[in-house]
Amino acid sequence: MKGMKFSFLCKKKPQPTGKRVAIVGAGPAGLTAAGYLVCKGHNVDIYDKMPEPGGLMLFVIPEFRIPVERVRLGAKELEEEFEVTYYPRTKVMEGERLDEGDEFYERVVGLDELRENYDAVLIATGIWNVRRIGIPGDDLEGILSPLELLFWIKGHELGYVPGEKVPDLKGKKVGIIGAGLTAVDTAFECSRLGADVEIFYRRTIREAPAGAYEINILRNRGVKWFELVTPKRVIGENGRVKAIELLRTRLGKPDETGRRRPIPIEGSEFQVPVDYLVFAIGMVSTPPVNGEYLATDNRGRIVVDGRHMTSVEGIFAAGDVVNGPTKVGRAIKDGLYAAVSIDEWLRGEL
Numbered sequence: 001m002k003g004m005k006f007s008f009l010c011k012k013k014p015q016p017t018g019k020r021v022a023i024v025g026a027g028p029a030g031l032t033a034a035g036y037l038v039c040k041g042h043n044v045d046i047y048d049k050m051p052e053p054g055g056l057m058l059f060v061i062p063e064f065r066i067p068v069e070r071v072r073l074g075a076k077e078l079e080e081e082f083e084v085t086y087y088p089r090t091k092v093m094e095g096e097r098l099d100e101g102d103e104f105y106e107r108v109v110g111l112d113e114l115r116e117n118y119d120a121v122l123i124a125t126g127i128w129n130v131r132r133i134g135i136p137g138d139d140l141e142g143i144l145s146p147l148e149l150l151f152w153i154k155g156h157e158l159g160y161v162p163g164e165k166v167p168d169l170k171g172k173k174v175g176i177i178g179a180g181l182t183a184v185d186t187a188f189e190c191s192r193l194g195a196d197v198e199i200f201y202r203r204t205i206r207e208a209p210a211g212a213y214e215i216n217i218l219r220n221r222g223v224k225w226f227e228l229v230t231p232k233r234v235i236g237e238n239g240r241v242k243a244i245e246l247l248r249t250r251l252g253k254p255d256e257t258g259r260r261r262p263i264p265i266e267g268s269e270f271q272v273p274v275d276y277l278v279f280a281i282g283m284v285s286t287p288p289v290n291g292e293y294l295a296t297d298n299r300g301r302i303v304v305d306g307r308h309m310t311s312v313e314g315i316f317a318a319g320d321v322v323n324g325p326t327k328v329g330r331a332i333k334d335g336l337y338a339a340v341s342i343d344e345w346l347r348g349e350l
């Protein structure tokens, strides 16, 4: 199998420029930027809180879409042929914040420390927080974070998570709220582990962000699909989830996303029994700062200028942490464009 080719510009390390770049986040954006920068002769170190590079491609996306081996070979080539140094299990942070996947890190490095020790820094830390729904009962036992669940399942297969961490889902009823990639991947993995899965979505399949193709694959696996419903509350017993109460919806006029807005229908409540519930209703950007260090917008995404530079001189950003949830291709493109700017800036051409 061929590895992903992050250093597609060159075959071997060119004459060194003597410039050092720190990249925070070894997902597709960070690894692509590294591949470009090493081909321009810069020295690259990559910091990541997970045990090995790859980001969501390695720890979340199912094997049939992106094989683990392709990611591993690509990351290894950067290390062996281009002297990229990885600092795994290292969370970069100014201030404090708990994010998904934090159980894997063993040390913390300040963003300011990287800024002082490198000529440039690229932040590519993605969207590692799950949006909370905020309805009664959403903190009951049996409510799982989709990312945490996917980390446990994939992390176990990669040898980083003990088997007992992965919930035994065989024959269990798992309800999933949402219809994006996170929802369908969670549904796929739960059904693979033998669960009886039901997806609840407030619009129809036509508006589902994951697309009808992915949803039909799930339906063919026996995953049930409820359209036009929205959760009202979670019902528990002895502190544990027992059922989800839903309201039916109808579609109104298009909202700011261009999709028709779901409007709950008063008095249409009904309950569906579940053993586990997963709210996969969105992910939030996770810059390695909590506080005033660099500018973010009202959705927590890092604000960059046309050069991909943040509000702090010498610190650049790319990928989902800037754009919000996108796809691997977009993150790769963004990482590449940011790297072009970093190279020009280091050469004093920008």
Ligand SMILES: Cc1cc2nc3c(=O)[nH]c(=O)nc-3n(C[C@H](O)[C@H](O)[C@H](O)COP(=O)(O)OP(=O)(O)OC[C@H]3O[C@@H](n4cnc5c(N)ncnc54)[C@H](O)[C@@H]3O)c2cc1C
Residues within 6 Å of the ligand: 024, 025, 026, 027, 028, 029, 030, 047, 048, 049, 050, 053, 054, 055, 056, 057, 060, 061, 065, 090, 091, 092, 093, 101, 124, 125, 126, 127, 128, 150, 181, 182, 183, 185, 186, 283, 286, 287, 288, 318, 319, 320, 321, 325, 326, 327, 328, 329, 331
């Ligand atoms: C469940 C799910 C399924 C998806 N399926 C697909 C798919 O099938 N096809 C597709 O094209 N896209 C898919 N996507 C989207 C795709 O994975 C992302 O758009 C892409 O990975 C973003 O790349 P990135 O480099 O910006 O961030 P990420 O891939 O998220 O990488 C960010 C890296 O930063 C590290 N990190 C985060 N915070 C810190 C910190 N403070 N310090 C140090 N390291 C940190 C993380 O460990 C991670 O390695 C999916 C997304 C999800 C959530």
